[in-house]
Amino acid sequence: MKKIRIIAAIFYSSVFGGYAQNADLKLWYNSPASDWNEALPLGNGRLGAMIFGTPAVEHLQLNEETIWAGSPNNNAHPLEPGVLETVRHLIFDGKYVEAENLATAKIMSQTNHGMPYQTMGDLFIAFSGHNQYADYYRDLDIGNAVASVSYMADGVRYRREMFTSFTDQAVVVRLTADKPNSITCNIFLTTPQEKIVRSMENGQLVIAGVTPAHEKQSGKVQFETRIKPKVSGGTFTVSDDIISVEKADEVILYIAIATNFVNYKDLTGDKTERCKQQINKAFENDYTTAKAEHTAFFRQYMDRVSLDLGQTSASVRPTDKRIKTFAQIFDPELAVLYFQFGRYLLICSSMPGTQPANLQGIWNDRLLPPWDSKYTCNINTEMNYWPSEITNLSEMHEPMLQMVREVAETGAQTARMMYGCRGWVLHHNTDIWRITGPVDRAASGMWPTGGAWLSQDLWYRYLYTGDREYLTSVYLVMREAAMFFNDFLIEEPDHGWLVVSPSNSPENTHAGSGKKATITAGATMDNQLVFDLFSNVIAASELLGIDHEFSDTLKTKRAKLPPMQIGQQKQLQEWLHDWDLTTDKHRHVSHLYGLFPSNQISPFRTPELNEAAKNSLEYRGDPATGWSMGWKVCLWARLLDGNRAYKLLTDQLDLVTNEASKGGTYANLFDAHPPFQIDGNFGCTAGMAEMLLQSHDGFIFLLPALPSVWANGSVKGLVARGGFIIDMEWNDGKVSRLKIKSPYGGNCRLRLTAPLKGKGIKTAKGENSNPLYAVPTVEKPFISEKANLTVPENLLKKTTYLYDLKTDKGGIYEFTIKK
Numbered sequence: 001m002k003k004i005r006i007i008a009a010i011f012y013s014s015v016f017g018g019y020a021q022n023a024d025l026k027l028w029y030n031s032p033a034s035d036w037n038e039a040l041p042l043g044n045g046r047l048g049a050m051i052f053g054t055p056a057v058e059h060l061q062l063n064e065e066t067i068w069a070g071s072p073n074n075n076a077h078p079l080e081p082g083v084l085e086t087v088r089h090l091i092f093d094g095k096y097v098e099a100e101n102l103a104t105a106k107i108m109s110q111t112n113h114g115m116p117y118q119t120m121g122d123l124f125i126a127f128s129g130h131n132q133y134a135d136y137y138r139d140l141d142i143g144n145a146v147a148s149v150s151y152m153a154d155g156v157r158y159r160r161e162m163f164t165s166f167t168d169q170a171v172v173v174r175l176t177a178d179k180p181n182s183i184t185c186n187i188f189l190t191t192p193q194e195k196i197v198r199s200m201e202n203g204q205l206v207i208a209g210v211t212p213a214h215e216k217q218s219g220k221v222q223f224e225t226r227i228k229p230k231v232s233g234g235t236f237t238v239s240d241d242i243i244s245v246e247k248a249d250e251v252i253l254y255i256a257i258a259t260n261f262v263n264y265k266d267l268t269g270d271k272t273e274r275c276k277q278q279i280n281k282a283f284e285n286d287y288t289t290a291k292a293e294h295t296a297f298f299r300q301y302m303d304r305v306s307l308d309l310g311q312t313s314a315s316v317r318p319t320d321k322r323i324k325t326f327a328q329i330f331d332p333e334l335a336v337l338y339f340q341f342g343r344y345l346l347i348c349s350s351m352p353g354t355q356p357a358n359l360q361g362i363w364n365d366r367l368l369p370p371w372d373s374k375y376t377c378n379i380n381t382e383m384n385y386w387p388s389e390i391t392n393l394s395e396m397h398e399p400m401l402q403m404v405r406e407v408a409e410t411g412a413q414t415a416r417m418m419y420g421c422r423g424w425v426l427h428h429n430t431d432i433w434r435i436t437g438p439v440d441r442a443a444s445g446m447w448p449t450g451g452a453w454l455s456q457d458l459w460y461r462y463l464y465t466g467d468r469e470y471l472t473s474v475y476l477v478m479r480e481a482a483m484f485f486n487d488f489l490i491e492e493p494d495h496g497w498l499v500v501s502p503s504n505s506p507e508n509t510h511a512g513s514g515k516k517a518t519i520t521a522g523a524t525m526d527n528q529l530v531f532d533l534f535s536n537v538i539a540a541s542e543l544l545g546i547d548h549e550f551s552d553t554l555k556t557k558r559a560k561l562p563p564m565q566i567g568q569q570k571q572l573q574e575w576l577h578d579w580d581l582t583t584d585k586h587r588h589v590s591h592l593y594g595l596f597p598s599n600q601i602s603p604f605r606t607p608e609l610n611e612a613a614k615n616s617l618e619y620r621g622d623p624a625t626g627w628s629m630g631w632k633v634c635l636w637a638r639l640l641d642g643n644r645a646y647k648l649l650t651d652q653l654d655l656v657t658n659e660a661s662k663g664g665t666y667a668n669l670f671d672a673h674p675p676f677q678i679d680g681n682f683g684c685t686a687g688m689a690e691m692l693l694q695s696h697d698g699f700i701f702l703l704p705a706l707p708s709v710w711a712n713g714s715v716k717g718l719v720a721r722g723g724f725i726i727d728m729e730w731n732d733g734k735v736s737r738l739k740i741k742s743p744y745g746g747n748c749r750l751r752l753t754a755p756l757k758g759k760g761i762k763t764a765k766g767e768n769s770n771p772l773y774a775v776p777t778v779e780k781p782f783i784s785e786k787a788n789l790t791v792p793e794n795l796l797k798k799t800t801y802l803y804d805l806k807t808d809k810g811g812i813y814e815f816t817i818k819k
Contacts, residue, residue, distance in 0.1 A: 045351025121191025342685025630683020
């Protein structure tokens, strides 16, 4: 049966585009981690471990995805009569500071602002005499999801191998030496959690506890951790909460962690029974078999995409040294490693059936992490999943889509209670309890458009799969998100446009009244988000042949949304009014949502808006927090400027050595806000994919934003809308070989910079008949008379060719493109 499981995983990978991985997909170092940001992450979607690799005292910091403070709750509250109307009137009267202060006092949550994700604790393995060592090496093999440590001490070669098993649901640590009876160590657990009970049971260390209260919301997540050793060639004892091993040949440690969490409203699980089952299952499995099963399971996803950008001698150095010199020394293999590291992190933090990746994925060493390690929905949560479909990890998208379904349930109560609206609402944050009320101060939290953005992912999944059964299953969630805005939108007094109010352009300030405030009505991002939401529901209604009356209502209201406007600085306006400053360097570039991840702005369809978006991005500048630079990589790729996108990638791959830095990358390749936020990793991975392939504009554009330094290369396994799997090679910046797999069939429209000839290829004429290439109809923008905007005639800077390929379901099509 075990052999069948491994073979089945490999077969599954081959169906969805499995490829042999490069042998050098390793982060490696010649010294131990000196802090958490140098430790190496392992994860299986549910469990996380950070490996420090210190010879004298090995340290594994441990996480389990459902260990959160607090308990099921709803943080929404009924508004006092007239509060919402007063805030809106103050905004329309230009009294923004007064409106913001009133919203903070009366609309923001009166109970709690969300619960923090928390660490379980730490495993330590102490080795007497190993503080003197030589020939040190540690690595993280992201091609196989295994970490290792090796060094010499007292003439003995010691080796440690660790993985978080996908198949056995345990952390596994193997200690070996090249001489018999050489392993003597003490093993113990610590935790910052306060409400705990320690015990020893059947040769195991056990810690059981319950998470704390936070902001007066009682803590009710019960957790249990067990460690069980398997010792060969020596002896071990368990006493005083320590496992002591004497003169062993091999030691294998199994660590299981479980909680009573069932779902966001149910804590009736049996933590002890779960934990026992997990550790017993893992312990009974032979190590070699367990590792093979774990690796095969992981590789069915990881091996779907391979990328080759060339090789240089720079790759022979340790990873931290390569990051430090990436801007000075051309190192294409580090760019590939960084790209694949993002995919690795998504697999390890977001498996089907688990929680979605939060601000730190699943890796967090604190009880009170930055921003509580929650789900920030005004950019960060969405960015976490930008690589999911295009880099062939659609299954990893499912936890986020499930969260959307759940906040739709809790958000319906919030919409009724707070605003008297139908449908559901989410503000800028949620947590494991799926809170949907506004949190923090109004400056950041008075943003009721989180549900509109999260709902885009429901539609994106359909565009990549064409699965109508799935679309039927999520239609009501999308519909009810649109229903909220159907009720919540109000007319603004100057043009009669329908706007979202009160709201903000996420976290950025304006000086509309001469004093700084964030609160506003009709922010450009809100208009874009509602436009997309309405358009997606309309399209889904037509595809499914249902709900025509509501669809017509949305069409009418969509026509009254504000158009995107071009201001006096020739920029895309961030707000309804022309308040933008060319000196504004804010990390959020929210008004450019319409360029990426949306497709409302296009160099082909809306050249004026495209040029205005480019001007806005130029004004905003390159230096920013890590996640912001990840977004800018994507934006410059959509602007078809591969060299500028690569420049942003280079800025991001800059070694962070202190927390005062702005953006960059830690030695372990984690994104630095700083501190660590995982979204920047995912944003850069998505941005690199967008540099190689785009499919948002009615066609599949091959090499749309290829930087000049990547003139030759190959990629296999990227996915375009319509589900088309793309393999290609390129030379001198142009595609030379192309292979298209069509799992679902349909018209495949291609755009590329070299002529394409082959059986079934025809020059494209008219609109694309494939419904998965949804392109919005955007009204001509309002351009300020002061803008004097002119669009460069040679906007694309290169000739492109457009072709149609009619594909059959399961078809494979190969082309060689000659010069």
